[in-house]
Amino acid sequence: MMATLFNAALGIPSSPCFSFSKQSTLSPLRCLRNNQDVNGFHEHRLEIEGDKNVEKSKSITGDDHAKPDFSDILYLNKERLKAIDELNKTKREKQSLLSMVKKLTVEKMAGACRDNQSVCSDLLLRIDSMVLNNVISPGEASELRRLVISHKVGVYDVFNVTANKGDSELLGELRQFSYGSKKSGFHIVHICTEMAPLVPNRSIASYVTGISRALQRKGHLVEVIMPKYASLNLDEVQGLRKLTIEAYSYFNGQLHENRIWTGVVHGIGVTLIEPLRYSSFFSREMINGYPDDFERFSYFSRASLDYIVKCGKQPDVLHLHNWETAIVGPLFWDIFANQGLENTRILLTCHGFNSQCTEQPDKLALCGLDPERLNLPDRLQDNINMERVNILKGGVVYSNRVLIMSSVHPKHTMVHNLSHGLEPTLNIHWDKLAIAPYGFDKSTWDPSSDSFLPENFNAENMNGKVVCKVRLQQQLGLSERASNILVACIFPKGAELDVHKMKGIILHARQQNIQFIFMGTNEGSVMNQTLEGLKKEIKDNKIRIVVKYDEALLHLVFAGSDIILCQSFLDPTDEIPLKALRYGAAPITHLCEATINRNFIHHDQEATKYSQLINSTFGNMSLNLAVDEIRNNPSKWRQRMIEAMTQDFSWDGECYDAHVEACSAIKNL
Numbered sequence: 001m002m003a004t005l006f007n008a009a010l011g012i013p014s015s016p017c018f019s020f021s022k023q024s025t026l027s028p029l030r031c032l033r034n035n036q037d038v039n040g041f042h043e044h045r046l047e048i049e050g051d052k053n054v055e056k057s058k059s060i061t062g063d064d065h066a067k068p069d070f071s072d073i074l075y076l077n078k079e080r081l082k083a084i085d086e087l088n089k090t091k092r093e094k095q096s097l098l099s100m101v102k103k104l105t106v107e108k109m110a111g112a113c114r115d116n117q118s119v120c121s122d123l124l125l126r127i128d129s130m131v132l133n134n135v136i137s138p139g140e141a142s143e144l145r146r147l148v149i150s151h152k153v154g155v156y157d158v159f160n161v162t163a164n165k166g167d168s169e170l171l172g173e174l175r176q177f178s179y180g181s182k183k184s185g186f187h188i189v190h191i192c193t194e195m196a197p198l199v200p201n202r203s204i205a206s207y208v209t210g211i212s213r214a215l216q217r218k219g220h221l222v223e224v225i226m227p228k229y230a231s232l233n234l235d236e237v238q239g240l241r242k243l244t245i246e247a248y249s250y251f252n253g254q255l256h257e258n259r260i261w262t263g264v265v266h267g268i269g270v271t272l273i274e275p276l277r278y279s280s281f282f283s284r285e286m287i288n289g290y291p292d293d294f295e296r297f298s299y300f301s302r303a304s305l306d307y308i309v310k311c312g313k314q315p316d317v318l319h320l321h322n323w324e325t326a327i328v329g330p331l332f333w334d335i336f337a338n339q340g341l342e343n344t345r346i347l348l349t350c351h352g353f354n355s356q357c358t359e360q361p362d363k364l365a366l367c368g369l370d371p372e373r374l375n376l377p378d379r380l381q382d383n384i385n386m387e388r389v390n391i392l393k394g395g396v397v398y399s400n401r402v403l404i405m406s407s408v409h410p411k412h413t414m415v416h417n418l419s420h421g422l423e424p425t426l427n428i429h430w431d432k433l434a435i436a437p438y439g440f441d442k443s444t445w446d447p448s449s450d451s452f453l454p455e456n457f458n459a460e461n462m463n464g465k466v467v468c469k470v471r472l473q474q475q476l477g478l479s480e481r482a483s484n485i486l487v488a489c490i491f492p493k494g495a496e497l498d499v500h501k502m503k504g505i506i507l508h509a510r511q512q513n514i515q516f517i518f519m520g521t522n523e524g525s526v527m528n529q530t531l532e533g534l535k536k537e538i539k540d541n542k543i544r545i546v547v548k549y550d551e552a553l554l555h556l557v558f559a560g561s562d563i564i565l566c567q568s569f570l571d572p573t574d575e576i577p578l579k580a581l582r583y584g585a586a587p588i589t590h591l592c593e594a595t596i597n598r599n600f601i602h603h604d605q606e607a608t609k610y611s612q613l614i615n616s617t618f619g620n621m622s623l624n625l626a627v628d629e630i631r632n633n634p635s636k637w638r639q640r641m642i643e644a645m646t647q648d649f650s651w652d653g654e655c656y657d658a659h660v661e662a663c664s665a666i667k668n669l
Contacts (some may be wrong), residue, residue, distance in 0.1 A: 025416035121240055121269030123148050124223065125262040128271070128311040132245035134261070136244065138312025145187070145313070157175035185220040186663045188212075188347075189315040191304045193297065193324045195224050198232045198265065199287060201493050203438070203572040204321055204351055205488040207405065210439055210651035211659055212268050217652065220660075223315075225304045227296075228261055228272035230283040237263035237270065247310065249303035250280070252366050258303055273303050288324065294359050294391065295366060302367040317663050320348045323357040326395025328345045330369055330380065332600055333398055345666040348399035349436070351572065352406075353420045356392035358382050364389060372504070380429075385420050393425050400432065400666035403658060407437040408569055408614070409609040436658035437608040440575040440582075443556075447583050457584070459645035462638070465559060465584050472560030476544045478515050485514040485630055487623070488557045488585075489565040492574045498529060505565070506543060512627055519546040519557055559584040563626050565589070569614055578610075581644045587614075588623050610649050617644070 104486045124145060131141045190212065192203035212222040234240060240263035248255040261272040275281055282297040290296065305328060308315075320328050329346050337344075361371040364380070371389075374380045380394040396402055404414050411433055426433060447465070448458040454471045457464030466482045473480045489505065501517070509516040520531060531547045539543065546553065558564070564580035566587045577587035607615070617640060618626075630637050648654070 002523075010260075018149070022622065031349065045401035047564070118238055118264045118267045120148055120221070121223070121264045121267060124221075125264075125269050125271070128262070128313070129243050129245065129309045131359075132243065132247060141312040142314050155337055172648060184214075185218075186317055186660075187221045187315045187616045188215065188223070188317045188319055188663065188665070189206060189308065189313065190222070190224045190226075190319045190321070191301065191325045191328050192224065192226050192319075192321045193287060193300070194321075195226055195265065195270070197236050198226070198234070198270075199229070200233060202287070206575075207349075207438060207572070208321070209266060209268070210441060213266055213441070213656060214439070214651040214656045215659065216267055218656065223269045223271070224265075225271045225273065225307065227282045227300050228274040228348075229287065231285060232272075234263075236264055239263050245379070245427045247273075247303075247307055249299070249306040250368050251299050251302060257529075258307075260307070261339060262455065271298060271307070275299060293324075294357055294363060298327050298367040300362075301325050301328045302331060304328070309341070312340065315344055316342060317345055317347050318668055319433060320346065320395060320399070322349070322351055322391035323355060324393065326392050326399075327367065327369075328613075329395045329398030330374060331367060334370070334373075335368060345669065346399045346400075347401050347403065347662055347666060348395045349405055350392070350396075353392070353414075353418060353422050356390050356420065356422065358385060358388040358390050361387075383424050389613070393422060393507075396422070396429055397427055397507055400669055401662045402429065402433050403662055404433060405633060406435055407572065407608055408611045409435075410611065411435050412606065413664050434658060434662060435606060435608060436655050437610050437649070438575075438578075439649060439651035439653065439655040440578045440584065442652060445555075445579050445582055445650075447559055450555055450559065452552045453559050457537045457559075459584075459642045462642070464590045469561075472513070472517075472556050475556070476517065478542065478544065485512075485563070485627055486517070486561050487514055487563040488517040488519065488561040490554070490557065490576050491518075491520045491577055492567065492571070499534065502534065506538060506540070508623065510540065512624070514542070514627060516543045517546065517557060517561070518544070519554065520549065558585060561585045562630060563623065569619065577614075578649045581613075581647065582650060584641045584645050586618055586621070586641065586644075588618060588621060588626055609647060609654050613644060613647060 048140055100421060115532055127136075127141050127144050127148075130136045131138055136144070176352065187238060190208055192204065192208050193199075194208060196202075196205040196209040199205040208224065212224065215222050220462070243260040243262060245260065247258045247260045249258055250256075256275065256277040259274040259276060261274065263270050263272075278299060278538065281292075281299060284290065288297075304325075304609050308318075318328060318332065320326055326348060332341070332344075332346055361375040362381075364371045376399055377383075377386075379397055380389040382388045382390040382393065404411065406414055409418065414435070415430070415433070419426055447453065448456050452465065453468055455464035455467040457468070467487060469482055472478075472486070473484070478484070478486075487509065489502075506516065518531060518534075528600050531545050534545055546557075558579055561580075561583075562585060564576060564585045564587050566577045566580070566589050567574060568589060569577055571589070580587040
């Protein structure tokens with residue numbers, strides 16, 4: 001095909017167009033070129049005159065002066081290779097354009113989805129504002145909220161522009177909007193201290209945003225209430241506005257005014273509470289870690305409930321997180337349950353039990369609780385130091401359901417081995433405990449639709465992974481062979497780089513004769529400076545150290561690698577093992593096998609699907625074993641990776657199912 005195109009470009013007919021008698025002999029074919037022609041090609045004509053063959057060339061301009069005679073076949077080959085290069089370049093440019101169009105299409109579709117969710121969230125925040133400004137009653141606000149929740153799709157078509165509308169105009173349109181269908185899905189309000197990207201690089205922050213987006217994608221309504229820290233990253237907050245209303249909350253025997261801010265983050269309505277009298281509570285550099293953390297977060301928890309009641313919100317679930325907002329549990333049932341929240345239930349997630357917050361009982365009175373009533377063994381009294389109250393214990397006791405976040409450990413391990421003194425309480429409330437794994441955002445990390453990849457792939461068709469591997473090798477200047485084993489070591493955000501261990505890995509890579517890529521995921525970090533130093537020190541044609549952060553390359557590394565070295569399966573902030581599995585790469589830890597085995601000694605029906613997979617495959621596998629299996633039993637390796645790719649370990653998978661199951665269970669109480 002390529003030869004045909006080349007011949008056509010030179011004006012040479014393809015062989016089927018020629019027929020010669022047996023007596024005829026062909027004279028040598030010669031190509032003539034006019035240097036004044038920008039293309040370097042001319043019309044050619046072959047004339048056969050008896051025994052004498054004459055080749056003539058006439059320029060398009062009619063120039064008949066003498067032409068140089070090029071008879072060397074090397075010249076033809078050179079021109080042919082140039083033409084092939086041009087065609088390949090055109091194909092690459094075409095593929096690049098198609099990838100850009102694909103990416104823009106995906107972003108447009110995602111944008112449309114975000115816009116729909118953002119409009120709904122913005123409308124709900126405006127309804128809150130109307131209640132606080134006494135434009136509507138809490139009862140009408142509840143009806144309007146149900147209207148918005150029930151008609152999410154239609155709401156976007158009617159109310160896609162709300163920013164420039166006053167309360168009266170918007171209220172009139174809402175009242176005219178027909179209400180007919182029954183409310184579907186749960187209305188969940190997070191009362192939390194973190195949310196990404198407002199507070200980056202923290203496990204709770206990523207979790208709150210990830211599970212909230214997953215729930216909203218499947219028809220539930222999610223809102224977030226959190227403190228307005230001075231250190232918040234507000235760049236991605238849409239429509240951030242300061243409400244001109246009085247929002248008071250109780251603390252230390254008095255009512256105190258709060259400034260309320262609202263906006264939308266990734267389609268999720270966000271309310272930020274800023275204390276005025278106690279402005280120093282959240283104007284600090286760190287989120288937590290201060291001696292007065294109990295005062296700070298009990299103030300915020302009480303202010304959140306006061307705000308919910310004043311707005312007339314009636315969510316199905318109040319979702320609390322760790323000890324910082326666990327105090328909402330006793331506050332809700334002792335003070336707020338009968339203030340229009342009779343149908344609301346409490347869900348608590350515990351991201352581990354190592355931080356529980358124990359305080360003097362009399363401090364409970366700061367937010368309006370009765371210390372004598374709560375300082376009892378079956379309520380908030382600490383199991384070890386009975387002269388103190390335990391705030392996380394109170395959250396467990398006063399919640400309708402408790403989700404323990406753990407991707408690896410089953411429930412009995414978390415309760416009996418990792419509860420840090422809470423085991424008696426957790427045993428009493430065993431039936432309302434459940435395990436939920438962490439996840440990742442598959443709308444961004446999915447090889448079947450990833451716009452950064454030269455060719456997409458999935459478990460049913462893995463051909464694209466080979467294409468990605470060769471492209472990665474080409475881009476980094478490695479030997480371009482799909483049969484080469486390619487291992488990547490990706491350092492997560494905030495990780496500390498052990499140079500000695502890294503040099504050991506490099507030595508191991510040389511001994512195993514495999515290609516190796518080291519890459520960080522932080523821009524301008526100290527780790528990148530360390531990588532830069534190692535890059536200058538290590539010279540090896542099979543090892544590449546990528547210092548500059550490159551999002552597109554990071555996606556390609558996941559897609560093109562056979563193995564991804566991870567620091568741990570236990571770190572909830574490290575999504576690298578989850579993404580590796582999604583892209584058909586085996587996650588292998590740096591740790592020795594003995595250490596890994598201790599992490600996975602428990603395996604029962606209460607373990608997560610992720611834990612079961614890791615325990616039965618990669619948790620007990622060293623880099624040596626993985627490389628040996630790829631080389632000696634490639635069919636088994638391929639089947640292992642295909643099975644892993646079919647699992648959904650994103651926020652939309654097992655994590656989502658655990659949360660919906662928890663919400664359904666407590667709504668039926």
